[in-house]
Every structure is written in structure tokens, then in C-alpha cells.
Amino acid sequence: MSVPTPNSDNIVAVIVTYYPDVNFIDRVAAILPQVAQIIIVDNTSSGRLADIQQRLSSFDRIHWILNPQNFGVAKALNQGIGWAKKKGYPWVLTFDQDSLPCRDMVDRLKQVYEQLNDPEKIAVIGSNYVEPNSGRVYYASRMHPKKLWVEQKTVVTSGSLMPIGLFDKIGTFREDFFIDNVDIEYCLRARRSGYKNILVVEPLLKHAIGNPKAHHMFSLSWFKTYTSHYAPFRWYFIIRNRLILVGEYLLIDPFWAAHHFIHFIGFIVKGILFEEDKREKLRCVWLGVIDAITGNRHIWPPK
Structure with a gap:
């Protein structure tokens, strides 16, 4: 599977939302300069969303998919990936609605990709993250202080860069899982099919699992x-x-x-x-x- 090197011109960001807060606008603003398009797949309809849509209307390169009910994270991700595939984009970068990337996140992901010996065997390039309230780092970089990346069995959805073409080979996200362990299942399936999942050691975003x-x-x-x-x-x-x-x-x-x-x-x-x-x-x-x-x-x- 030959795909072009990921960069800000060929990556589509997919963000799944469910009653996003007003700070979501700032997170979108942090993502948009780093990607070609943002697809926001929303699983609710509310007055709050209408306000956020209006405030984001001045931003270019944002496409909305509004679901009539909560279809779950897996289906929403698949909807966003399907849109990016139809438009011919080779890469998708997925986010949760509460995730805030660093300013050069995509540049760092690109740097890691360019150093891979077998990029065609990569299923997911995941991002290490910091939990904003506690300051805890998801993956302790002191374990591999000199490495840019480490191979992992699984990585979390938010901050994950994936080649869109691979979904045709191993399938998309498992929709009957609805919301939890969707990322774990996909990563395990990719490994079972002979692909690798890697994690960038340096934290690239702020992200929380639940309300820790x-x-x-x-x-x-x-x-x-x-x-x-x-x-x-x-x-x-x-x-x-x-x-x-x-x-x-x-x-x-x-x-x-x-x-x-x-x-x-x-x-x-x-x-x-x-x-x-x-x-x-x-x-x-x-x-x-x-x-x-x-x-x-x-x-x-x-x-």
C-alpha cells in the first residue's frame, strides 16, 4: 500500500461531537491550520450546537455531518472517513471533541512517518497525550527517552493518523461497539492482519479519558x-x-x-x-x- 507522505494538504481531520462545549471552537481553531479539511460529525441536535455552528461559520474548510440521533462514535468516524475517501484524501486524523493538539502536531507526525523503514505496514500513528487536569502523561517517555516513536498493540482514537486506503483492506470501525473500545478493536484487527500501530513518544495533545x-x-x-x-x-x-x-x-x-x-x-x-x-x-x-x-x-x- 503506497500512500503519499502525510502533510497539511492531504490530511482530513474527523471530529466526533456530542453536546460539545463552547471551548470546542478553540480546539477546532487549533486543528484547522494543520489539515486540509475538518469533518465534524455530530451525534446530537441542540440549541447549543446551532450556536457553535454559527460561530464556526466564518471558518473555511469545515464540513458538517449532522446525525438525527446518536449513532455512536464508530459509525460517526466511518461517516467522516467515507467523506474523506470520496474526496480522494489519503489520510485521516481523528479527534475527540475535548482534545487540543499542539501547534505543530501534524509536522511531528510527518517527521515520524518519514523515519519509518516500512511505512506501508503502518495502520495507525497514535499521539501521546497529557491529561489536562492532573498533568499525567499517557505514555511515560522516560521509558524510551531517545526514541521518536514506539510500537504499541493499541492506541487511543484521538490524535490517531491513519491511511484511508487501509480501511478497504481490513474494514472500518466496528459499529456494534458503538462507543467504547472502538479504537482497541481496530488496532488489534490491524495487527492481526499484519500491520503495526505506533505511538509518537512526545505528547502531541491534551486529552482526557472520561472525567478522571x-x-x-x-x-x-x-x-x-x-x-x-x-x-x-x-x-x-x-x-x-x-x-x-x-x-x-x-x-x-x-x-x-x-x-x-x-x-x-x-x-x-x-x-x-x-x-x-x-x-x-x-x-x-x-x-x-x-x-x-x-x-x-x-x-x-x-x-
């Missing part, structure tokens, strides 16, 4: 852990989709499956210890486990 908060275990100031404080319905998709992936990759990559099953247990325990809505979250855990086992694929968890 620090908690001190046993009232000890030095014993700190973080939980994401997702809404209960997100627990359903996190639990269901992660268990599906653990089952699918148990024999293919048992180390990954075991590691993420342990992470799955830790996620539940920490959430129940430190977060609110414990009863509803436990209900969503139960529903997620049952649906993962039985093969049900609800858009929203049933009542």
Missing part, C-alpha cells in the same frame, strides 16, 4: 489511584466490549487477553469503591457481562 479524578486509598496521601467517572451507560459498553475482545483474542494473544481481563476487574473494583451511582453501575456491569456472553448488541443498555 484522583482518590487516596485508605486515607493515605501517598496511596493514590485514578478513576474515570464515566456515566453508568458507558460502563455497559466498556464491560461488554472489553469482554468480547478478551474472548476473541484469548487464543490469539493470551497475554493481552489476561492483562486486560485483570484491568477489567480493577476498573470495576475501583469504580465501585470511589465513584457515585454504584448500584446503577453494578447493574450495567451485569448487563454488559450477560450481553457479552449471549451476543446481544444493544445500542443502549436495556432497562
Whole structure:
């Protein structure tokens, strides 16, 4: 698969939104100078969105796809990628609505791409990020201080640069996953097909997973852990989709499956210890486990 070197003239940014806040405008303004087009795929309709649309109307090179209901992250990404493909663009750069890239993000992604020995085997070039409230870095660069990039099994959606042509070979994002683990599933599928996922070591954007908060275990100031404080319905998709992936990759990559099953247990325990809505979250855990086992694929968890 031969694709041109990524640059600001051949990359389309796809941003999926769901009730974006007013600061979304500043994030769009930070992305726009670095790409050829921005596709905003919105999964809600509201007065707030109309205001944001009006305020962004003065920006060139922005295209909106307005869904009549929440179709989920996976389908929205596929819609944006489909638009970019029809227009003949070779690259897509995906963002969450709360992500803020650095000013030279695309230049750094390009620099990494140009140093790859086998660029045709790359599925995703992911971006390291800083969690804005805590200052925590997603990937500790001290582990590889002299490397521009490291190979990873999976990377997060936001800040991921992907060749559009590869979607024809391995498929697009899995829409029955709706929202959670969509990026993980795609990365694992790419690896299974013989491609690589890499992560740029230097943080290239500010990004948060959920609404992370620090908690001190046993009232000890030095014993700190973080939980994401997702809404209960997100627990359903996190639990269901992660268990599906653990089952699918148990024999293919048992180390990954075991590691993420342990992470799955830790996620539940920490959430129940430190977060609110414990009863509803436990209900969503139960529903997620049952649906993962039985093969049900609800858009929203049933009542």
C-alpha cells in the first residue's frame, strides 16, 4: 500500500461531537491550520450546537455531518472517513471533541512517518497525550527517552493518523461497539492482519479519558489511584466490549487477553469503591457481562 507522505494538504481531520462545549471552537481553531479539511460529525441536535455552528461559520474548510440521533462514535468516524475517501484524501486524523493538539502536531507526525523503514505496514500513528487536569502523561517517555516513536498493540482514537486506503483492506470501525473500545478493536484487527500501530513518544495533545479524578486509598496521601467517572451507560459498553475482545483474542494473544481481563476487574473494583451511582453501575456491569456472553448488541443498555 503506497500512500503519499502525510502533510497539511492531504490530511482530513474527523471530529466526533456530542453536546460539545463552547471551548470546542478553540480546539477546532487549533486543528484547522494543520489539515486540509475538518469533518465534524455530530451525534446530537441542540440549541447549543446551532450556536457553535454559527460561530464556526466564518471558518473555511469545515464540513458538517449532522446525525438525527446518536449513532455512536464508530459509525460517526466511518461517516467522516467515507467523506474523506470520496474526496480522494489519503489520510485521516481523528479527534475527540475535548482534545487540543499542539501547534505543530501534524509536522511531528510527518517527521515520524518519514523515519519509518516500512511505512506501508503502518495502520495507525497514535499521539501521546497529557491529561489536562492532573498533568499525567499517557505514555511515560522516560521509558524510551531517545526514541521518536514506539510500537504499541493499541492506541487511543484521538490524535490517531491513519491511511484511508487501509480501511478497504481490513474494514472500518466496528459499529456494534458503538462507543467504547472502538479504537482497541481496530488496532488489534490491524495487527492481526499484519500491520503495526505506533505511538509518537512526545505528547502531541491534551486529552482526557472520561472525567478522571484522583482518590487516596485508605486515607493515605501517598496511596493514590485514578478513576474515570464515566456515566453508568458507558460502563455497559466498556464491560461488554472489553469482554468480547478478551474472548476473541484469548487464543490469539493470551497475554493481552489476561492483562486486560485483570484491568477489567480493577476498573470495576475501583469504580465501585470511589465513584457515585454504584448500584446503577453494578447493574450495567451485569448487563454488559450477560450481553457479552449471549451476543446481544444493544445500542443502549436495556432497562
